[in-house]
Amino acid sequence: MNNLTFEDFISLVEKYNKEEVEIVTRAYNRAKELHEGQFRDSGEDYIIHPLNVAYMLAQTYADRDTLCAGLLHDTLEDTKITKEELASEFNEDIANFVDAVSKVKELECASEEEADVATYIKLMNSMFMDVRPFLIKLDDNLHNLRTLEFKKREKQIEKANITLKFYVPIAERLGGYKIKRESEDLAFQYLNPESFQFLTEYKKHVYEINKDFLLEVISIIKEALKQKGINCTIEIREKNIYDIYKRLERGYKLEEIQDLLALKIIVNSIDDCYLAMRVINNLYVPYKVTDYIGCPKPNKYQSLHTTFFVGNQLLKGLIRTPDMDLTAEYGIMAYWYTKKGEAKKAMNDDLKNLQFIKVLAEINSKNYGNIDFINQAESKILTDMIYVYNTYGDYIELKKGSTIIDYLRKLRIDFDSKPEVYVNNHIEPVSYNYVLNNRDIINIVMEKTDDIAIDENSYIRKMILK
Secondary structure: OOOOOHHHHHHHHHHHHHHHHHHHHHHHHHHHHHOOOOEOOOOOEOOHHHHHHHHHHHOOOOOHHHHHHHHHOOHHHHOOOOHHHHHHHOOHHHHHHHHHHOOOOHHHOOOHHHHHHHHHHHHHHHHOOOOHHHHHHHHHHHHHHHOHHHOOHHHHHHHHHHHHHHHHHHHHHOOOHHHHHHHHHHHHHHHOHHHHHHHHHHHHHHHHHHHHHHHHHHHHHHHHHHHOOOOEEEEEEEOOHHHHHHHHHOOOOHHHOOOOEEEEEEEOOHHHHHHHHHHHHHHOEEEEEEEOOOOOOOOOOOOEEEEEEEOOEEEEEEEEOHHHHHHHHHHHHHHHHHOHHHHHHHHHHHHHHOHHHHHHHHHHHOOOOHHHHHHHHHHHHHOOEEEEEEOOOOEEEEEOOOEHHHHHHHOOOOHHHOOEEEEOOOOOOOOOOOEOOOOOEEEEEOOOOOOOOOOOOOHHHHHHHO
């Protein structure tokens, strides 16, 4: 059962958006009135669900219209109020958001499956105008996953499959890793309970046997950074269960997963990030460094990754500022905090530049039927395709499992020139058989040409090579 109260929610809203408490309170009261007499499968009053969704949104400092729509998000689907009435009582944006996340009625489609597909497409189409309805839907789906124990087994499997098939890939592309990780693990728990339990116990065991070792390393790093005048916080980051499972599916053995536990190091500035990495790499022998600050991921993720040896054991450090950490956890949703009044514009401007949105828009422009739209979206975005980038941000579409050889062939680069290829700012070139991952950033060094050249003067390489 859930113990969240309206007072918990509104006190959180008051901390960052006090001037909008009145309208948010009015939205809650209207939702409560409309859902009166309705109950969840858990036996709780239905209002508990939209209240939790709105609370999750408030945890990311969501704006007024998003909070109100979160509270009202099931009213068009489950009560008699109309979109026009919602617009009249609140505003057009709130009514449009609620409509965007409302399920298409089964009576309007040939089957329940087609209704689900039509709902997903409607939600995708709404993203071309405004990303906020999809952010509401991500939290809506997550809270439903948290309470999936009260559903019948077939519904549990259906919800888990939809989560991994549709919501998790988009959440990842929006940078919402916190939602992604929890959604993956909750879905995986119902789809493969035995593996979930085994890996949970394994991760717990690894943590227990490494806890003292990690705390000692944290203490050493903190003291070294303090000597350099760098204030920091360091915590142990654990890889989520489903990510471990995906590694095993790709052929890894459990003992080969080096970043099951890592250190997340938060410092105050970008300069401190680079200095902290240099301090760590002077303390311990560096193995691999990747600069996502100088070259962020397409979803705006920024961090320095340094993997280093402590004795004969490899350990990974993630070095970032507080704002980078917020973006790393919440992606585009972090703009509500970091961009304040400019969040809406920043979110939607960034959304238009994300490649998967461009691909979705292209698919949508061809007027496919519902099922064909989903098939195209899956093949181009969610499953079979990856997108890799050069250092200027241009992308190349490749099939999943493609290697450097496939990339060079796609660009019609002559192998006789023996180009060196660097991936994700690694300081050593990779082999031509290197299997590319989605969002990899590729640098090519050609002999006797300046057309494509690695930036030898980049700050990160200077720092490492000193």
